Amino acid sequence: MEWKYSPKSIEKKWQEYWERERLFEVREDSGREKYYLLEMFPYPSGRIHMGHVRNYSIGDVVARHLRMRGLNVLHPMGWDAFGMPAENAAIKAKTHPAKWTYDNIDYMRSQLKKLGFSYDWSREFATCDVSYYRWEQLFFLLMYRKGLAYKRSAYVNWCNTCQTVLANEQVEGGACWRCDQPVIQKQMEQWFFKITDYAEELLDYTYKLPGWPERVLTMQQNWIGKSFGSRLVFPLESGDGEITVFTTRADTLFGATFMSIAPEHPLVTKLCRGKSQESDVLQFIERAKQAKRSDREADLLEKEGIFTGSHCINPVTGLKIPVYVANFVLMEYGTGAVMAVPAHDQRDFEFAGKYGLPVKVVIQPVDAVDPPKAEELTAAFEEDGVLVNSDAFSGMTSGEARDAITAFLAEKGLGETTVQYRLRDWGISRQRYWGAPIPIIYCDRCGTVPVPEKDLPVVLPTDVALLASGASPLPVHEPFVNTVCPECGGPGRRETDTMDTFVESSWYFARFACPGHDTGPLDLSRVGYWMPVDQYIGGIEHAVLHLLYSRFFVKVLRDMGYLDVDEPFLNLLTQGMVIKDGAKMSKSKGNVVDPDEMIEAYGADTVRLFCLFASPPEKDLEWSEQGVEGSFRFLSRMWRLVAENREKLLKAVKYDGERRLPTHLLDLHRKTHQTIKKVTDDIGERFHFNTAIAAVMELVNHMYQILESPPGDDELWPVFREAVESMILLVSPIVPHIAEELWHSMGYTESVLLQPWPKWRSEALQSEEVLIVVQVNGRLRSRITVPADASADQVQRTALEDPRIREFISGKTPRKVVVVPNRLVNIVV
RNA sequence: GCGAGAGUGGCGGAACUGGUAGACGCACUGGACUUAGGAUCCAGCCCUGCUGGCAGGAUGGGGGUUCAAUUCCCCCCUCUCGCACCA
Numbered sequence: 020m021e022w023k024y025s026p027k028s029i030e031k032k033w034q035e036y037w038e039r040e041r042l043f044e045v046r047e048d049s050g051r052e053k054y055y056l057l058e059m060f061p062y063p064s065g066r067i068h069m070g071h072v073r074n075y076s077i078g079d080v081v082a083r084h085l086r087m088r089g090l091n092v093l094h095p096m097g098w099d100a101f102g103m104p105a106e107n108a109a110i111k112a113k114t115h116p117a118k119w120t121y122d123n124i125d126y127m128r129s130q131l132k133k134l135g136f137s138y139d140w141s142r143e144f145a146t147c148d149v150s151y152y153r154w155e156q157l158f159f160l161l162m163y164r165k166g167l168a169y170k171r172s173a174y175v176n177w178c179n180t181c182q183t184v185l186a187n188e189q190v191e192g193g194a195c196w197r198c199d200q201p202v203i204q205k206q207m208e209q210w211f212f213k214i215t216d217y218a219e220e221l222l223d224y225t226y227k228l229p230g231w232p233e234r235v236l237t238m239q240q241n242w243i244g245k246s247f248g249s250r251l252v253f254p255l256e257s258g259d260g261e262i263t264v265f266t267t268r269a270d271t272l273f274g275a276t277f278m279s280i281a282p283e284h285p286l287v288t289k290l291c292r293g294k295s296q297e298s299d300v301l302q303f304i305e306r307a308k309q310a311k312r313s314d315r316e317a318d319l320l321e322k323e324g325i326f327t328g329s330h331c332i333n334p335v336t337g338l339k340i341p342v343y344v345a346n347f348v349l350m351e352y353g354t355g356a357v358m359a360v361p362a363h364d365q366r367d368f369e370f371a372g373k374y375g376l377p378v379k380v381v382i383q384p385v386d387a388v389d390p391p392k393a394e395e396l397t398a399a400f401e402e403d404g405v406l407v408n409s410d411a412f413s414g415m416t417s418g419e420a421r422d423a424i425t426a427f428l429a430e431k432g433l434g435e436t437t438v439q440y441r442l443r444d445w446g447i448s449r450q451r452y453w454g455a456p457i458p459i460i461y462c463d464r465c466g467t468v469p470v471p472e473k474d475l476p477v478v479l480p481t482d483v484a485l486l487a488s489g490a491s492p493l494p495v496h497e498p499f500v501n502t503v504c505p506e507c508g509g510p511g512r513r514e515t516d517t518m519d520t521f522v523e524s525s526w527y528f529a530r531f532a533c534p535g536h537d538t539g540p541l542d543l544s545r546v547g548y549w550m551p552v553d554q555y556i557g558g559i560e561h562a563v564l565h566l567l568y569s570r571f572f573v574k575v576l577r578d579m580g581y582l583d584v585d586e587p588f589l590n591l592l593t594q595g596m597v598i599k600d601g602a603k604m605s606k607s608k609g610n611v612v613d614p615d616e617m618i619e620a621y622g623a624d625t626v627r628l629f630c631l632f633a634s635p636p637e638k639d640l641e642w643s644e645q646g647v648e649g650s651f652r653f654l655s656r657m658w659r660l661v662a663e664n665r666e667k668l669l670k671a672v673k674y675d676g677e678r679r680l681p682t683h684l685l686d687l688h689r690k691t692h693q694t695i696k697k698v699t700d701d702i703g704e705r706f707h708f709n710t711a712i713a714a715v716m717e718l719v720n721h722m723y724q725i726l727e728s729p730p731g732d733d734e735l736w737p738v739f740r741e742a743v744e745s746m747i748l749l750v751s752p753i754v755p756h757i758a759e760e761l762w763h764s765m766g767y768t769e770s771v772l773l774q775p776w777p778k779w780r781s782e783a784l785q786s787e788e789v790l791i792v793v794q795v796n797g798r799l800r801s802r803i804t805v806p807a808d809a810s811a812d813q814v815q816r817t818a819l820e821d822p823r824i825r826e827f828i829s830g831k832t833p834r835k836v837v838v839v840p841n842r843l844v845n846i847v848v
Numbered sequence: 849g850c851g852a853g854a855g856u857g858g859c860g861g862a863a864c865u866g867g868u869a870g871a872c873g874c875a876c877u878g879g880a881c882u883u884a885g886g887a888u889c890c891a892g893c894c895c896u897g898c899u900g901g902c903a904g905g906a907u908g909g910g911g912g913u914u915c916a917a918u919u920c921c922c923c924c925c926u927c928u929c930g931c932a933c934c935a
Contacts, residue, residue, distance in 0.1 A: 023887095192931095192932090233853090234852050234929080237851065238929095241850090241851070241930080241931055242930095248935085265934090346933095347933045349933080349935090357934095360935095364935075439935090563930090632860095633873085635861085638861090639928095641859090645874055646859095646860070646874060648874085649873055707864090709860095709861070709862085709873095710862065710871085713861090713873075714871090714872080715872095717872070720872090723889085727889090796915080797914095797915060797916050834915090839867055842867055843867055843868075843916090845915050
């Protein structure tokens with residue numbers, strides 16, 4: 020055995036050994052308890068970054084630990100391989116996205132292997148493999164059949180830089196989530212998945228996922244945005260038609276003095292037709308539509324509107340009120356029309372002030388004597404209160420009135436209570452090449468025709484010439500586009516949009532359970548064993564996006580009979596970012612640390628150890644080269660402990676806990692068992708790897724302490740051997756290479772992975788004497804040592820007899836004495 | 849604006865159900881070994897005072913509950929994240 024720890028000479032050896040022995044490959048085994056551990060799979064961008072290293076190190080500790088605890092652990096890895104960077108890189112480097120992607124996968128796989136992660140590589144796949152995305156096309160067809168996939172013309176988020184459409188979830192603060200450029204609104208024909216059909220269930224289950232972080236659930240709840248309200252009908256003054264609004268404040272209906280509708284509202288052109296203001300209105304609409312979404316969202320856009328020239332009738336007052344087009348009304352939410360109540364809505368209040376519209380107070384605060392006067396209002400009163408100026412409804416509370424007014428209108432067919440969601444359908448069309456083709460054919464005679472299942476897959480052609488603009492080459496790829504209509508046999512044209520790559524990541528976790536299955540997407544006999552994922556680990560950035568889509572998709576697949584679970588991920592751990600010099604590591608900031616260089620300099624174990632030790636997983640991790648060196652130093656200390664004492668350790672027989680020991684060895688024996696308990700709890704229950712590591716460091720320090728003053732004791736080496744072996748087993752999930760090497764150097768021939776996780780004995784945790792803190796009036800004054808089994812009375816007596824304590828009490832009689840067993844005594848005088 | 853989370857030494861962070869605040873590591877200081885060490889080992893290391901041992905003050909600030917508060921409650925300040933004209 021080398022005297023010096025040198026990771027280079029051991030890491031590769033053990034990686035090859037694990038692979039040769041197929042130690043990470045698993046099969047379903049109904050006789051064993053399963054555990055499905057998954058980390059978010061990476062996009063093959065070229066190289067692994069520190070965020071990945073951290074994510075996968077956390078997962079690997081859990082996987083290795085639970086294997087030693089006897090569970091049948093599925094721990095797979097694959098590639099989220101479709102996506103735009105491949106296209107952009109291919110254009111730049113004059114290569115093909117497929118080649119670029121698969122080359123990156125090869126390199127990144129080698130990086131992951133160098134880090135020693137315990138993946139079952141036999142299950143690996145990439146989502147751009149035809150054998151994967153073909154099943155996604157089948158899902159699309161089944162969803163199409165059920166009306167869950169549909170096409171419509173809609174105003175959508177368009178990113179000019181990426182030359183494609185984005186889903187609402189993919190627009191962050193009005194900018195593209197990928198390239199950060201402003202997004203504009205564009206009307207296009209688009210395919211949607213009807214996620215809104217599942218809004219209620221998606222929301223419902225956010226209250227049934229105790230293993231998820233509260234804030235992720237809150238974010239999803241906000242995103243779904245359920246609100247209870249009413250749909251109310253305002254007939255047009257002209258008599259031919261009506262405007263329906265959604266409102267959560269039906270109680271304020273008597274105060275609705277005008278109407279605001281969205282520029283995109285279908286009635287707008289009709290309402291201004293033939294009126295004197297027609298051309299002004301049309302101009303206004305054009306301007307409003309062109310406004311960037313980023314401005315609209317950032318509240319930069321001034322609130323503006325224009326009178327359409329038409330009126331509608333307030334259904335309870337019977338008064339005619341003007342209809343305005345307003346740039347802040349969103350067509351996508353509710354009905355695209357808002358009843359404006361300036362006295363009780365701040366936005367309407369400002370709008371009314373600007374255009375000289377009437378303000379009518381209909382709610383007064385509960386404790387007010389008189390209703391406030393409209394002309395004295397400086398701001399809208401938006402809270403609930405008591406109704407005034409509202410005919411028969413006056414005197415009701417807001418809550419009562421919401422129901423009563425809606426019911427009153429419902430009788431006339433002019434209203435109903437309803438539930439409104441903020442969530443909108445998931446737009447999945449992407450005008451890009453490197454994605455899964457949408458299996459649809461357009462025929463002049465038959466219209467939109469789904470590709471028959473027997474004709475799947477629709478293979479993405481590889482013989483394409485990429486366009487420098489980034490626009491998809493598919494529409495101009497004649498052999499792909501031109502096809503035959505499956506219904507009439509006449510000429511047909513293929514859909515050239517591809518699917519959003521979030522579709523692939525919405526079911527990959529299920530496919531890992533049966534990766535080679537080729538007669539269907541999922542083999543329920545195997546998938547049923549492994550699903551759901553017991554623990555999912557990844558970045559918080561997917562709190563809404565990927566994690567919401569996946570939940571939706573699982574419910575759809577369940578309803579199709581492909582899955583028998585309601586939710587994909589039982590427990591979720593969202594790990595923090597890797598930070599350097601106070602900022603997230605990124606190329607543009609120039610603060611990236613390359614994992615390869617770190618592995619080269621310190622070895623994989625050190626890199627893993629540092630990632631786990633520097634902070635708890637859910638917090639951000641500040642990268643520190645000195646911290647990395649500290650981690651390396653600790654591994655060296657462990658190494659030397661074994662290397663320098665190997666002969667003596669090998670000769671000793673592990674202490675069995677039976678014979679009596681001198682105090683200092685009993686201390687070590689106890690420390691060993693305390694450490695086993697602490698590490699087991701920290702890794703297994705709390706995921707606090709940093710404190711688990713700290714505990715092992717304490718044990719190692721303790722061992723060095725004992726070696727400082729060699730007592731020449733016969734019992735030393737047996738007890739030491741117990742401590743050393745425990746140490747090796749406890750760190751093995753964290754730093755597997757050095758653990759494997761040390762384990763074998765202790766004379767074992769079987770992998771450390773196959774050892775049972777060490778157990779602590781509770782009797783070994785007990786010490787004969789305990790230290791008790793003595794306080795007087797809550798201030799620490801002395802420490803006493805008492806037998807562990809001393810009664811409260813005895814402890815109290817000993818404390819009161821303590822000379823220091825007597826001094827502090829100085830003759831006074833204690834008013835009260837609190838005794839906390841094994842902890843402290845507090846004397847109140 | 850709304851929602852969530854967080855504020856502890858020079859730094860990263862401990863303290864699981866209220867019970868010795870600062871485990872463990874980094875940095876720093878001193879010493880040992882050494883031709884030398886940026887290797888290793890040992891010791892010190894929150895602040896203030898006489899400086900041995902103590903005493904007092906410290907967990908963003910203020911108040912409260914309690915024998916006892918980093919931990920529970922109220923108010924305020926700061927930071928981070930998410931949502932943001934949602935009717």
